[in-house]
Amino acid sequence: MTDSIKEPLKDKIIEHIYNAIVNEEFKGGDQIKELHLANSLNVSRAPIREALSELVSLGILEQKTRKGVFVKEITSKDIFDTYESKGILEGFLALEFILRASKEDFKKLYEYVDEMSIETSDRKKIVKIGELFHKTTLKYSKNRTLLDFLEKINKKSQILFYKNWAKLYSKEEVKQRHLKIIKALESQSKTLIESTIREHYFETGTKIVLLREVK
Amino acid sequence: MTDSIKEPLKDKIIEHIYNAIVNEEFKGGDQIKELHLANSLNVSRAPIREALSELVSLGILEQKTRKGVFVKEITSKDIFDTYESKGILEGFLALEFILRASKEDFKKLYEYVDEMSIETSDRKKIVKIGELFHKTTLKYSKNRTLLDFLEKINKKSQILFYKNWAKLYSKEEVKQRHLKIIKALESQSKTLIESTIREHYFETGTKIVLLREVK
DNA sequence: TTATAAAATATTGTCGACAATTTAACTTAA
DNA sequence: TTAAGTTAAATTGTCGACAATATTTTATAA
Structure with missing residues (x-):
């Protein structure tokens, strides 16, 4: 060391x-x-x-x-729960975004989405951009209790599920998935935002679990 | 020791x-x-x-x-955030209840509510019954990640805000507040359940903060 | 051979001491 | 007197050793 x-x-x-x-x-x-x-x-x-x-x-x-x-032994249930939790937390925390977001914030989100799908981006970079995307949607959130907890979950899942992130989605899919979130945010509908973000992570959790069961 | x-x-x-x-x-x-x-x-x-x-x-x-x-110095914001967090977590976790709850489960909830308002109950007992009430609404929840986190929050708030629990609500208010949750659960409407439970804690958080500011 | 008991080993829990760093007290200079 | 610099004290960070417990190995008996 x-x-x-x-x-x-x-x-x-x-x-x-x-x-x-x-x-x-x-x-x-x-x-x-x-x-x-x-x-x-x-x-x-x-x-x-x-x-x-x-x-x-x-x-x-x-x-x-x-x-x-x-x-810790990681069960499929653990993985699913983790992504479900991310959806619950981010879904709620992102609500602050619509109250305070500027035009520039939205522009940035669209930029990230574009970067996700350009030819030269490798997996690792896409993951990185994904993180920036989600961080942006949380930039106006102020509930320390939930933010800290979300951070812990992210750290944990980064370590434990890193290998799985490889080929879950195609570039186009990644793009569409995140565009959907932007659309929800633009709608200003709280219920739509929460359900969209929940669904976003629910889908990933389900996919990883499926991938595991097969293997 | x-x-x-x-x-x-x-x-x-x-x-x-x-x-x-x-x-x-x-x-x-x-x-x-x-x-x-x-x-x-x-x-x-x-x-x-x-x-x-x-x-x-x-x-x-x-x-x-x-x-x-x-x-740690506890700010009003911390208190508010804590209760908001409890609302978010319990609101979501309680959704499992409507999928699996039996008639007996509902009966028990009503019993708790009754006990809350009987003459002989002291503050401490009411708090205890409140805990049982909420625990019951979570009895079918299985997301370990969120349940563990909720437990941590509860432990923390028990220690830090215990003094405040004294005279927030009258017995009748306590009863009505929890009856409202039962009604939401009976409605089977997910959005109503989540918003009701969120509101339940939001109100408490707001009240404690107000109490503090005055003093 | 297999099952049980005893001994030996390995591992965590706790301790007191020293090192590195921070904080408080003291000195000195303006 | 105050401010800055220096020394002394207090406090956390790290260490190696022993105690208590758990695990593995060995010995013994059926």
Whole structure:
């Protein structure tokens, strides 16, 4: 692990565990043993424990008292629930957008949608633009409680479901899906906005689950 | 602190801090110093740190790197947001109820409402019954992500806003407010259910904030 | 051989100490 | 007296060791 000054060890350890999970060095059900990690990273158990408990609170790991910390098994239900939750939260939070959005905000949304579908965009870039799109729809939201929670969910799903994002939708589909959200926002109808955004994520959750079941 | 075997120290410490906050021995903005707590509870800093970081993740305390852990200042906005969030979550989660609820479930809801308004019930009991009421409306909800989050919010608001619950509503008002929710559930209309439950909490949040501003 | 009990090992929980950093107290200069 | 700089104290971050518990291995008996 590279060490720079100032940043607490805990945070670097968290990063390390993230990567280990993404790279499937740690798999669902695996126990993460403090001393092993400590030795392999050349640190003591103290910052390891801090990192672990933070990841437990994020819902990525699971603590069993006096047994240890384990990588959570991800069920299809978990995935579905996660996307459903994103839909509920973003659907509501985006309502602030219609109260405050400027012409420029909408213009930006259309720009993002265009970028999603241009030939040269690779998957990774499209994901990135998607994030910007959704962040824009939330830019006027002020409910810290819900925003923080949404952030946690996003972090978690980024880590756990990253692999699935690969070929869920074609470029054209991505474009259409997001255009639909813009149309809903333009309609100014609260119920339409909420249901559209919910549907947006519901569809993705369902798709990922299906993909998994097949495999 | 009373010590019994088996339970990790961390949990007892958390309990202790809860109480200290409720009893206003710790006030918003106060720094909680590890060594002080450790000494006064006759334990080492290790379990103290674990307890603190858990309360940080609950959102009750706030960590500033290398500065310390502080009791969060609660603003009116926080209170409002918390109740708004409860409304959003419960409003959605309760939708499962109408798909699966039996006659007995509804009967139970009516019973709770009755208990709320009988002469002998004191404030504390009414709060307790209120919890049972809401728990019942969620009994068929299965989205772990949202349920866990709601639980966190409830825990937090119990600790932080407990004092406010005293005289927000008269017994009759409490009854009417919950009857309204039952009626919404009976209507089977999803939009009505969600908006009613949202309104239910929105009203409470607004009231608490008003009460605060006056004082 | 298999099942059970005992011993040995591994792992988490807790502790006290030191290091790094921040905060408070003190000094000195204007 | 006040402001800035310096020193001392307090506080968090990290460490290695021991205690308590859980797991694995070994030994024993049927």
